[in-house]
Amino acid sequence: xxxxxSGRRKQKSHHPQTETGQEAIxxxxxxxxxxxxxxxxRDGESLHGWIEYFDDRMIRLTREGKPNLFIYKRQILxxxxxxxxxxxRKDKEADGDSLA
Numbered sequence: 315x316x317x318x319x320s321g322r323r324k325q326k327s328h329h330p331q332t333e334t335g336q337e338a339i340x341x342x343x344x345x346x347x348x349x350x351x352x353x354x355x356r357d358g359e360s361l362h363g364w365i366e367y368f369d370d371r372m373i374r375l376t377r378e379g380k381p382n383l384f385i386y387k388r389q390i391l392x393x394x395x396x397x398x399x400x401x402x403r404k405d406k407e408a409d410g411d412s413l414a
Contacts, residue, residue: 341368350396351375355389362396 344351345365353361353375363377373390375383 338368341365341373344393344395352394352396353385353390354392354394355385356391357389361385365393 343349345368348364350362350364353363353373355361361375361377361383363375363380363383365373366376366382367374370387372384372386373393375385377383
């Protein structure tokens, strides 16, 4: 039996840390600012609203004109911040052409 190099392996199984606390900080920031988000579910459905509440297992998505939803985190693929788009600006060249 070749035992050379076997001392290099650690006997303890160290699992990578899965919880850093960053998720809670990020969700708290989104909630406090009522940042509009798009929640992409694992089944492909997209939901829009803002995160009013969250805990270690779920979020509450508040939606305008629609029922609020409690969504289990295990159902969520991504949460993306939605920027509020400013009113469309007119092209300067088009404005110049209309004045001529």
